Amino acid sequence: MQIHPLITDSATLAALVARLAQSPFVAVDTEFMRENTYWPDLCLIQIADDKEAAAIDPKAKGLDLKPLLDLLVDNEDVLKVFHAGGQDLEIVYNLTGKTPHPLFDTQVAAMALGMGEQVGYSNLVESILGIKLDKGARFTDWGRRPLDKRQIDYAIGDVTHLVEIFPKMLNRLRKTGRGQWLDQEMERLGDPANYENLPEQAWTRIRVPSRKADVLGRLKALAAWREREAQGKNLPRGRIAKDETLADIAAHPPKSQADLAKVRGLSPSWASNDIGGRLIGAIEAATPLSDDEMPPREDRKPGLGKEGALVADLLKLLLKVRSRESDVAPRLIARSDELEAIAAGQREGLALLEGWRYDLFGKDALALVEGRMAFSVRKGRMVMSEVTPPE
Template structure:
């Protein structure tokens, strides 16, 4: 594989991307910093095919990233391969409003190959290639320039190994006939709605202080205000106001801006500064949530009786057994909320009751819940037995 020098100009990048559009897939990775900003700061992009690889400096003066972005989000002929690519996809979405597609995430594929639920990149490479990665540059400040050779070599290695591992994983998936198991997971990862939300929905990501409609109305308004401030100033949300302070303001609304100086987590300057005034405007504009806006008491989770909770525990045990037998990660087969729903009596709309998940787990899970399957102990070992059908006289 040819490794190019760091690309810092538009012509070299355009020529690289033109060649890569003829490949069946590209391996992609990014380096970024986000400790001190709301938006992740893109610092380096690495890309590889089986023939060549390069690191691209997005901070280089005058470089035009458009050919690269077009390849990632508009070219449906080239598969984009990531490992644990959620944050990489978020960065691309921030730049384009789109998500790379079609895509393949090797961390998700590793679940179908029995390599673990959230296998790290280093462990994946060691497992698949027997190669230990140099971890010396993990904590690099990628925003600083110039980058030295060791940093660039470290970054490029991520995609050169990925381009080697990916075809091997595909072959294993073909032999195990599990490739189609991943389609749903990959499409969920590529859903743009995962990376975009309105400030008005920011409150839904917080731990709610109560179910009081007035308190939640203030929390909704304050969370939207904070989101707007954080985006506008490009600062982490917690640098504007921490979650605990936001909940306190929602639960005990300040009557005047002067009261902000008494709130734990806010400085005395909030009594008379502009940001304090905008906070008070958000409080004043808040309205109690209507009945249809109130969150469920336990979102997405059916109420479990004590007996149903025990059934849920048995289902989770069954899942562990079936996942071990199939050699896949349990989370790929079923999520906890679906198991609890099944235990609570839900039958409609559950992924585990259709397709390959039904064959691997759902059929037995349904039998367990409905009394056709039981656990037992024989010679000190756990075993499952099926209930005999009762003879019915004609």
């Protein structure tokens, strides 16, 4: 495989992309920093097919990334291969408003092959290729320039190994007949809605005990205010205000901006500065949460209550049994909240009651909940057996 020098000019990048566009698939990875920013700071892009590989410096002056981004989000003929690509997809979405498509994620594929729920890249490389990676450059400062040879070699290795791993994993999936299982997973991973940062939805990520519409309405307004402040200043949202601070203000709103000096977690200067004024403005503009937006009551949530919790525990045991028998990671089959939903009587809108998940696990989960199946032990192994439900 040809390894190119670091690409820093538009002509070289455009020529590389033109060649890669003729390949059936490309492996892609990124290096970025986000400890001190809201938006990920893209520092390096690595891409390869089975013939050539290169690292691209997005910070290079005058570099036009458009041909590369077009390849990732608009070229339907080239499959884009990532490992644990969620944050890579987020970066591409932030740059284009789209996500790479079509898509293959080797971490998700590893779950279908029984290799674990969140197998790391180095473990995957060692398992499939027998190569032990040097992790020394993993936590390097990717924003520093110039990048040294060790950093670039480490970064390119992520895609050159991925190029070798992908066909081997694809072959295993074909042999097991599980390749089609992943189509839905890849579509879900690549859904652009996953990567939207809508200020109006930010409140749903904050835990607050109150169900009062006015409190939740203020929380929604405060969370949206914080999100916009963080985006505009390109700072982590926690640097603006912590979740618990917003929850406290929503429950006990200050009567005036001067009262912000008394709020734990805020700087006293907010009692008189512009950001404090915008916070007060958000509180004053808040309206009670509408009935349609109100979260479900706790006593209606799946899995709560003693009986519901016991049923959910039985479903988790069944999931372990079916996962072991099929050699598929439990997380790929069903999530805990789905099991709790089944236990609570929900039957609509659950992935585990559709397609291959239903065949592998969902139909037995329903049978267990409805009393048509029970656990037993045979030769020291937990198995399921059909029973006649009581009249």
